[in-house]
Amino acid sequence: MALLELDRVGARYGPVHALHDVSLTVREGEVVAVLGANGAGKTTTLRAISGTVSRSGTIELEGKAVKGGPEVAAKAGIAHVPEGRGTFVDLTVIENLKLGAYTRRHGSVKADIARIAEYFPWIAERGGQRAGTLSGGEQQMLALGRALMSRPRLLLLDEPSLGLAPMVVREFFRIVRELNEKEGLTVLVVEQDAKIALKASARAYVLEVGRVALTGASDELRSDESIRKSYLGY
Amino acid sequence: MTARTTRIIGFVAFAAFVAFVAVLPSFIGDFKAREYSYVGIYLIALLGLNILTGYTGQISLGHGAFMAIGGYTTAILMAGNEQFGGPISGGMKDVWTLPIAGLVAGLVGLAFGIPALRLSGLYLALATFAIAVAMPSTAKRFEEFTGGGSGIQLFGTPELTGSISNVEIFGLSFSPNDWMYYLAWSIALVAFAVAWLILRGRTGRAFRAVRDSEIAAVSSGVSLARYKTLAFAISAAYAGVAGGLFVIASAFINPDAFPVALSIYLLVGIVVGGLGGLSGLVFGAIFIAFLPLWAQGQDLGSLLPDRIIAETQKPGGPAMVYGIVLILLMFAIPNGVGGLFRRIGQLISSRRYSRAK
Amino acid sequence: MIVAAFSDFMQQVVSGLASGGIYALLALALVIIHRSTGVINFAQGEMATFSAYIAWTLTVNHGLSYWPAFVACLAISFGGGVGIHRVVIRPVERGSVLRIVIVTIGLLVGINGFVIWEWGGEPQQLRSPFGTETYDVGGVIVAAHDIGTIAVALGIVLLLWLLFRFTKVGLALRAVAVNPDEARLVGVRVTWMLALGWGLAATLGAVAGMLTAPTVGLDPQMMQAVLIYAFAAAVLGGIDSPIGAVVGGLLLGVLLNMLSYLSQYGAFDWFTEELRLPAALLIILVVLLVKPTGIFGRPEVKRV
Numbered sequence: 073m074a075l076l077e078l079d080r081v082g083a084r085y086g087p088v089h090a091l092h093d094v095s096l097t098v099r100e101g102e103v104v105a106v107l108g109a110n111g112a113g114k115t116t117t118l119r120a121i122s123g124t125v126s127r128s129g130t131i132e133l134e135g136k137a138v139k140g141g142p143e144v145a146a147k148a149g150i151a152h153v154p155e156g157r158g159t160f161v162d163l164t165v166i167e168n169l170k171l172g173a174y175t176r177r178h179g180s181v182k183a184d185i186a187r188i189a190e191y192f193p194w195i196a197e198r199g200g201q202r203a204g205t206l207s208g209g210e211q212q213m214l215a216l217g218r219a220l221m222s223r224p225r226l227l228l229l230d231e232p233s234l235g236l237a238p239m240v241v242r243e244f245f246r247i248v249r250e251l252n253e254k255e256g257l258t259v260l261v262v263e264q265d266a267k268i269a270l271k272a273s274a275r276a277y278v279l280e281v282g283r284v285a286l287t288g289a290s291d292e293l294r295s296d297e298s299i300r301k302s303y304l305g306y
Numbered sequence: 307m308t309a310r311t312t313r314i315i316g317f318v319a320f321a322a323f324v325a326f327v328a329v330l331p332s333f334i335g336d337f338k339a340r341e342y343s344y345v346g347i348y349l350i351a352l353l354g355l356n357i358l359t360g361y362t363g364q365i366s367l368g369h370g371a372f373m374a375i376g377g378y379t380t381a382i383l384m385a386g387n388e389q390f391g392g393p394i395s396g397g398m399k400d401v402w403t404l405p406i407a408g409l410v411a412g413l414v415g416l417a418f419g420i421p422a423l424r425l426s427g428l429y430l431a432l433a434t435f436a437i438a439v440a441m442p443s444t445a446k447r448f449e450e451f452t453g454g455g456s457g458i459q460l461f462g463t464p465e466l467t468g469s470i471s472n473v474e475i476f477g478l479s480f481s482p483n484d485w486m487y488y489l490a491w492s493i494a495l496v497a498f499a500v501a502w503l504i505l506r507g508r509t510g511r512a513f514r515a516v517r518d519s520e521i522a523a524v525s526s527g528v529s530l531a532r533y534k535t536l537a538f539a540i541s542a543a544y545a546g547v548a549g550g551l552f553v554i555a556s557a558f559i560n561p562d563a564f565p566v567a568l569s570i571y572l573l574v575g576i577v578v579g580g581l582g583g584l585s586g587l588v589f590g591a592i593f594i595a596f597l598p599l600w601a602q603g604q605d606l607g608s609l610l611p612d613r614i615i616a617e618t619q620k621p622g623g624p625a626m627v628y629g630i631v632l633i634l635l636m637f638a639i640p641n642g643v644g645g646l647f648r649r650i651g652q653l654i655s656s657r658r659y660s661r662a663k
Numbered sequence: 664m665i666v667a668a669f670s671d672f673m674q675q676v677v678s679g680l681a682s683g684g685i686y687a688l689l690a691l692a693l694v695i696i697h698r699s700t701g702v703i704n705f706a707q708g709e710m711a712t713f714s715a716y717i718a719w720t721l722t723v724n725h726g727l728s729y730w731p732a733f734v735a736c737l738a739i740s741f742g743g744g745v746g747i748h749r750v751v752i753r754p755v756e757r758g759s760v761l762r763i764v765i766v767t768i769g770l771l772v773g774i775n776g777f778v779i780w781e782w783g784g785e786p787q788q789l790r791s792p793f794g795t796e797t798y799d800v801g802g803v804i805v806a807a808h809d810i811g812t813i814a815v816a817l818g819i820v821l822l823l824w825l826l827f828r829f830t831k832v833g834l835a836l837r838a839v840a841v842n843p844d845e846a847r848l849v850g851v852r853v854t855w856m857l858a859l860g861w862g863l864a865a866t867l868g869a870v871a872g873m874l875t876a877p878t879v880g881l882d883p884q885m886m887q888a889v890l891i892y893a894f895a896a897a898v899l900g901g902i903d904s905p906i907g908a909v910v911g912g913l914l915l916g917v918l919l920n921m922l923s924y925l926s927q928y929g930a931f932d933w934f935t936e937e938l939r940l941p942a943a944l945l946i947i948l949v950v951l952l953v954k955p956t957g958i959f960g961r962p963e964v965k966r967v
Contacts, residue, residue, distance in 0.1 A: 122848065124844070143852050143853075146847075154845070160838050162841045163841060171835070171838050171846075
């Protein structure tokens with residue numbers, strides 16, 4: 073069954089339409105990539121899902137319509153890691169993680185922090201440090217950790233590779249895949265870097281000026297040279 | 307609309323306004339002319355404040371203090387402060403003190419503008435607010451200059467001003483009220499024209515560049531320090547002239563003549579008038595001069611039930627109405643009266659444009 | 664002689680700490696609102712005056728004894744603060760800073776008008792819960808009200824610190840102050856948190872108002888000077904730093920009393936009571952020019 077279903081979703085910033093009729097599906101336990109050039113509407117797609125832009129069309133999570141602002145989406149189990157490391161720079165690492173569990177009513181926050189520290193061992197010893205003093209890579213990891221704290225049904229990642237060293241990016245995606253394989257985490261990732269995103273995902277959608285131009289299994293897209301050249305630019 | 311037709315409309319509107327100002331006293335009567343002279347005085351102060359806040363983006367909550375500096379300059383030059391032990395003997399005619407009032411306030415503004423360079427946004431608002439609050443008690447403290455708490459009277463020197471007794475100019479006899487009205491409004495209209503000339507040229511562009519993005523302004527070669535302090539100086543000079551006129555009109559100054567509330571109301575005036583525009587400021591000035599009276603139910607008597615009028619005339623009632631009106635205005639016309647006008651203008655011109663298509 | 668001078672000095676320190684505690688509470692209210700919304704609430708002083716009148720009318724006209732009235736007043740003030748945010752501030756929150764400033768000025772004028780309209784302009788007497796006794800502690804005469812004021816101020820600060828540091832709501836409030844967009848993404852209802860901030864600020868103001876009234880007399884203008892001192896305290900400590908507001912407030916209270924004290928003994932003899940307010944403003948100016956972020960503030964990063 074489809075976990076997330078977008079049916080002809082449009083979105084706009086004031087009078088400017090950034091998204092036209094985007095339809096896509098993410099199945100339970102899948103990693104799906106959204107690719108495309110700058111301004112193709114990748115980030116807007118995620119924003120439409122989490123409700124940070126005004127949108128049209130229908131968005132369903134587990135068959136239930138997602139309506140309202142990001143608070144509602146967060147409560148429904150959508151964790152959005154926004155572009156450019158979404159951390160609270162003035163708060164400590166632990167406080168950032170605790171905020172991730174804000175919407176949750178059940179389960180131990182402490183136990184979850186311990187679980188997340190297994191993926192990011194440095195968290196255990198640097199929990200009291202202000203997030204703003206972390207390196208770019210560490211902040212991105214923390215943002216991921218914070219998203220996991222909500223025990224999300226669906227994780228949205230927006231350009232996680234932005235401004236990070238290639239080694240850090242590889243490590244980040246390795247963890248995402250591990251989470252997917254071990255815990256069955258469902259991920260929708262938006263990426264500029266098509267190469268790494270196709271490697272990490274099972275399926276992908278390619279957006280062009282606010283529309284889905286192309287979709288398919290990541291392996292196939294990767295091996296098709298003409299697609300790579302014309303859409304993915306590598 | 308092309309730029310040229312806009313400008314012609316602007317000129318015609320200005321000329322019509324000048325004519326309106328010139329004939330108004332014969333319709334409203336002598337006593338009301340005095341009240342309307344305060345509108346002119348506030349307009350001058352608002353023009354100055356708008357150059358600083360509306361065009362350069364520096365919030366000042368202390369323009370009443372610059373008005374006070376101008377006011378004291380005028381009062382001291384006219385009446386002197388020897389009677390309190392100060393050094394100045396006075397005796398200057400009222401009109402001639404105004405340029406000096408503007409100059410002194412402008413210099414103080416310049417002096418304040420330099421340290422103010424380090425402050426932005428609300429910090430500057432707070433710092434200027436501090437000056438407005440400190441002014442009255444500072445004036446009281448330096449008694450030998452300012453006459454302390456009891457202030458300076460100008461009633462003793464009727465030969466220096468037309469504000470107290472009739473004067474003849476070019477063979478025309480003016481009552482004190484008419485004289486005050488025409489003095490205030492001729493200076494206000496000149497001040498308006500000067501502000502327009504400053505703002506339409508290079509300097510005005512530099513001011514707006516500073517307001518819209520300091521970083522972009524610097525990278526296109528605009529000297530931040532120069533234009534920010536210049537705006538402060540011009541703005542304070544306007545306030546100084548307004549303050550001088552204010553003192554001539556009331557023939558009296560003391561530390562409480564320019565309270566903190568005045569500084570606040572000036573800011574209110576430019577926001578109501580519309581930031582970054584000039585013509586709307588006339589409404590801002592009317593708002594400052596008359597809303598306190600309207601809030602007491604004056605002139606509006608028949609519009610509201612007597613019971614409500616009676617309630618609002620209790621002590622505190624007018625202030626309550628004033629506060630509520632202010633908040634409602636910010637809800638209703640976020641860009642002030644000037645913004646409302648521009649909006650209407652845009653609607654008209656865009657309709658015309660689409661019809662031509 | 665020296666002993667007398669010392670006990671006099673200590674007396675000034677204690678009463679300075681008491682007035683400083685009040686400045687600190689109001690400064691804290693300003694800081695809470697400024698941190699979360701970037702707005703300086705010019706109506707903070709009038710809101711506090713209003714609360715003090717509520718406490719007065721509860722004790723005098725409704726026959727409540729002091730502490731129940733105190734608690735009821737805090738609750739009413741909290742509700743009032745939340746209400747003000749929901750009704751008046753929220754509609755203009757996304758607009759320009761200047762618009763919000765004008766709205767808070769409208770509140771200042773309107774609330775002041777309402778207080779005069781409802782309760783009249785004549786000063787009233789709100790009694791101190793700590794009585795008017797004075798104690799002799801080793802030669803230093805201290806007023807019970809001063810000690811009570813310091814205790815209440817520090818108690819409130821402690822409670823607030825516990826709230827911010829150890830509760831989920833406190834964490835959410837801080838998150839909203841750091842980054843409201845992010846906070847929404849993790850599920851925090853930002854507008855309610857902002858309203859809560861206004862409620863807390865109004866409550867702090869209420870305490871400040873109720874502690875000020877017994878010494879200066881309850882009148883519609885009583886918090887206007889206190890608001891300026893609170894501004895000075897907040898700027899001195901760093902306008903975004905709660906700790907700074909507290910330290911700044913206490914420091915300012917003692918500092919201003921020291922100036923009066925020293926001027927009695929010949930030093931700073933130019934200093935008179937009229938200059939108390941300008942001295943506070945001079946502090947604002949000097950701090951803003953020398954270190955705009957205050958003692959505890961962190962520099963703000965300018966975005967292009």
